[in-house]
Amino acid sequence: MISQSVSKIVNRSEIHRLEEICFRVIKLCNSKFFKEGVCIHSPVIKLCLHDHLYVNNSLLSLYSKCYGVENARQFFDEMPHRDVVSWTGVVSAYVNSGNHEDALEMFNFMMVSGQYPNEFTLSSVLRSCSALGEFDYGARIQSLVIKHGLMSNPVLGSALIDMYSKWGFTEEAYKLFGYMENGDTISWTTMISSFVQARKWGQALQLYICMIKAGVHPNEFTFVKLLAASCFLGLNYGKLVHGHTIVWGAKLNVVLKTALVDMYSKCQRMEDAIKVSNLTREHDVMLWTAIISGFVQNSKFREAVAAFHQMEVSGIAPNNFAYSIILNACSSIPSLDLGKQIHSRAIIVRLEDDVSVGNALVDMYMKCSDMVEYGLRVFRGIHSPNVISWTSLIAGVIEHGFDREAFHFFTEMQAAGVQPNSLTLYSILRACSTLKSASQLYKLHGYIVKTKADKDILVGNALVDAYAGLGMIDNSWHVISTMSHRDVITYTSLATRLNQMGYHEMALNIIPRMYNDNVKMDGFSLSSFISASAALASTETGKLLHCHSVKSGLCRWNSVSNGLIDLYGKCGCLTDARRTLQEITEPDVVSWNGLISGLVSNGYISSALSAFDDMRLTGIKPDSVTFLLVVFACSRGGLPDLGLEYFWSMTKLHDIEPQLDHYVRLVDLLGRASRLEEAMEVIETMPFKPNALIYKIILGACKIHKNVPLGEDMARRGLELDPSDPQFYLLLARLYDNTGRSDLAERTCQAIRERGLMKNTDKSPMEFKTKVHQFVAGHDENEVEEENRFSYN
DNA sequence: TTTAGGTCAT
Numbered sequence A: 001m002i003s004q005s006v007s008k009i010v011n012r013s014e015i016h017r018l019e020e021i022c023f024r025v026i027k028l029c030n031s032k033f034f035k036e037g038v039c040i041h042s043p044v045i046k047l048c049l050h051d052h053l054y055v056n057n058s059l060l061s062l063y064s065k066c067y068g069v070e071n072a073r074q075f076f077d078e079m080p081h082r083d084v085v086s087w088t089g090v091v092s093a094y095v096n097s098g099n100h101e102d103a104l105e106m107f108n109f110m111m112v113s114g115q116y117p118n119e120f121t122l123s124s125v126l127r128s129c130s131a132l133g134e135f136d137y138g139a140r141i142q143s144l145v146i147k148h149g150l151m152s153n154p155v156l157g158s159a160l161i162d163m164y165s166k167w168g169f170t171e172e173a174y175k176l177f178g179y180m181e182n183g184d185t186i187s188w189t190t191m192i193s194s195f196v197q198a199r200k201w202g203q204a205l206q207l208y209i210c211m212i213k214a215g216v217h218p219n220e221f222t223f224v225k226l227l228a229a230s231c232f233l234g235l236n237y238g239k240l241v242h243g244h245t246i247v248w249g250a251k252l253n254v255v256l257k258t259a260l261v262d263m264y265s266k267c268q269r270m271e272d273a274i275k276v277s278n279l280t281r282e283h284d285v286m287l288w289t290a291i292i293s294g295f296v297q298n299s300k301f302r303e304a305v306a307a308f309h310q311m312e313v314s315g316i317a318p319n320n321f322a323y324s325i326i327l328n329a330c331s332s333i334p335s336l337d338l339g340k341q342i343h344s345r346a347i348i349v350r351l352e353d354d355v356s357v358g359n360a361l362v363d364m365y366m367k368c369s370d371m372v373e374y375g376l377r378v379f380r381g382i383h384s385p386n387v388i389s390w391t392s393l394i395a396g397v398i399e400h401g402f403d404r405e406a407f408h409f410f411t412e413m414q415a416a417g418v419q420p421n422s423l424t425l426y427s428i429l430r431a432c433s434t435l436k437s438a439s440q441l442y443k444l445h446g447y448i449v450k451t452k453a454d455k456d457i458l459v460g461n462a463l464v465d466a467y468a469g470l471g472m473i474d475n476s477w478h479v480i481s482t483m484s485h486r487d488v489i490t491y492t493s494l495a496t497r498l499n500q501m502g503y504h505e506m507a508l509n510i511i512p513r514m515y516n517d518n519v520k521m522d523g524f525s526l527s528s529f530i531s532a533s534a535a536l537a538s539t540e541t542g543k544l545l546h547c548h549s550v551k552s553g554l555c556r557w558n559s560v561s562n563g564l565i566d567l568y569g570k571c572g573c574l575t576d577a578r579r580t581l582q583e584i585t586e587p588d589v590v591s592w593n594g595l596i597s598g599l600v601s602n603g604y605i606s607s608a609l610s611a612f613d614d615m616r617l618t619g620i621k622p623d624s625v626t627f628l629l630v631v632f633a634c635s636r637g638g639l640p641d642l643g644l645e646y647f648w649s650m651t652k653l654h655d656i657e658p659q660l661d662h663y664v665r666l667v668d669l670l671g672r673a674s675r676l677e678e679a680m681e682v683i684e685t686m687p688f689k690p691n692a693l694i695y696k697i698i699l700g701a702c703k704i705h706k707n708v709p710l711g712e713d714m715a716r717r718g719l720e721l722d723p724s725d726p727q728f729y730l731l732l733a734r735l736y737d738n739t740g741r742s743d744l745a746e747r748t749c750q751a752i753r754e755r756g757l758m759k760n761t762d763k764s765p766m767e768f769k770t771k772v773h774q775f776v777a778g779h780d781e782n783e784v785e786e787e788n789r790f791s792y793n
Numbered sequence B: 001t002t003t004a005g006g007t008c009a010t
Helices: A002-011 A015-032 A035-041 A043-048 A053-066 A069-078 A084-096 A100-112 A119-132 A135-147 A154-166 A170-179 A185-197 A201-213 A220-233 A235-247 A254-266 A270-277 A285-297 A301-313 A320-332 A336-348 A355-368 A373-381 A387-399 A403-415 A422-435 A438-450 A457-469 A473-482 A488-500 A504-508 A510-516 A523-535 A539-552 A558-571 A574-583 A589-601 A605-617 A624-637 A640-653 A660-672 A676-685 A692-704 A708-721 A726-738 A742-754 A765-779 A781-788
Strands: none
Touching: A053 A069, A053 A084, A069 A084, A084 A100, A084 A119, A100 A119, A119 A135, A119 A154, A135 A154, A154 A170, A154 A185, A170 A185, A185 A201, A185 A220, A201 A220, A220 A235, A220 A254, A235 A254, A254 A270, A254 A285, A270 A285, A285 A301, A285 A320, A301 A320, A320 A336, A320 A355, A336 A355, A355 A373, A355 A387, A373 A387, A387 A403, A387 A422, A403 A422, A422 A438, A422 A457, A438 A457, A457 A473, A457 A488, A473 A488, A488 A504, A488 A510, A488 A523, A504 A510, A504 A523, A510 A523, A523 A539, A523 A558, A539 A558, A558 A574, A558 A589, A574 A589, A589 A605, A589 A624, A605 A624, A624 A640, A624 A660, A640 A660, A660 A676, A660 A692, A676 A692, A692 A708, A692 A726, A708 A726, A726 A742
């Protein structure tokens, strides 16, 4: 219709009138942005109005919107005359299409041509500087802004604030904001956005309060940013901001709804999130993605899958974000079947090549499949793997126990020009501990110091833990001393490692270091310290830690109270152990196991079995550890039939499959009760290969029951398993001694010396001999008991 | 011809 009217006018050769009408039509097309507008570019118009600047500038704008920036550029090049609007038009065309390099190049041409920029040009150029991180260029533009006296222009002010914020210079941005008089909604919102980007949530909210006081009206843009801050400030702030959106009459568009959904889901209020999303019918791909993500964050995986399906049914195609999130849900469930289904859909919708989807697939296969091959195959299919792809791969192979391969991938990643980030380093440092590779650790440490990656506490903590995992405690402390700050994880991981190595006193010495460093204990660290005190049977330290747990309220953590029960049990303070259990609001199976263990190891067999009954009466189901304890209790209490009953009740009543340890206890139970034949039958029929301990137990029992042939057989079978274990000889020597065959006992001790088995111990041959005689004198329980002693932690 | 907003991952 437009082209017809224009043609009619051309035929009548009313050129002046045409100019005016064309100008208006183009303006209309520009503002309405409807496709019919493109007919205006017909050659007739171009010929007739070839040197009409205003018309051409409008046409340029239309070209960039309808035909893309390249055509706009071509049109610009053909223009006989250009003014600041023409130049700005083509610069902003490049900016809007994301061609920031070309935008800056065009701006350079403009300056060379002698054309002065205006505020419109400068704000466009600032956007490009911001996007490209062109610090010096941006600073030059700022000086132009100052030179032209445009600092008070709110548009330029906002663009400068935005640029400084994107570079991470929040303070400079705030200074600029302070210089601006008459800030408008946009400049205030930009500054709030700057604080949010810098993770200064509280300052963002404070600035909002100042904004209201200054009489500037917030709008939906402002609230979107405030809601992002509220996610981290907590639900009360989020609700307050939500209330303000209503008070200030902000338009509940799909963007504001998405921000509200995100806030409620991050505050674990999915019901409210859904309620908000249903307030209006408008849903787009980002809103749906936020909803799906919310369900995943709140571990509602079924609902997440349902929402994904609902989104598709509503006619909105899930994008790469939605696919990544739903694959993440598959990893968390974990469900390989669902993951495979989503994978095939991603292929159908051609999102397979998207790097985010690829990364999520690598992660999903690594977490859901028993084999690393699937994940590796997906990884190899990613065109340009980024640091997240590599980290998913490395963390995945480490999880599958391929620590050595992780190092190969780490090297390959760097060779491909991808630099590791904190999480990559965190993962690879874990592999160092597992591989016990000090040389790799030194290399990594060097790299970390060089790249200043240790500024991230995650990396610093991983380094501390890696050195401690290799037993290099001094190096751990050295790293700690070089860290800019330390947190509770720094000290807890070190304490845990020290406990694992048996350096319990060193673990306890961390407490004053933490105190001096103003690092507060949490439930995890306190549990570690309690466990160190328990291992040392240190009632004094234990009681101090108990006091601390009550004062700090950390006794609410079951792991803390359970540690205390264990501690009191090991110290023989069974009244305290029982009281601690009674003070727990909801004791769990570990709490009860702790009490039973304490009672058994202190010889209170009937009390231990009563505690087992009490536990079941309170509705707590016993676990496999409980049965190790009760069978052991029966063994020590000389109650073989009851022990057998408990043992068989595991499968019959409690659906717990006995493990090798349970069979060891069972053999011990029967051996102590002189039921050696039954014990041997257990060994022959159990679904596990006997271990050395089980032979030692029978061998010990043979001594008591003076069964030399069986004892010799057990020693022979045991030595087949481990010929270098001197205990078999020692136990055999005891058996011979006990049956009056001191000649054979002496010959057996001789064998120990001849075979050089003493080097495995710290003791001299004489001490060994004495020890053997000590056994004979009746203290013989200790030697096997040492290994046989129950440890449930 | 110019300025501010929402969904993902290791």
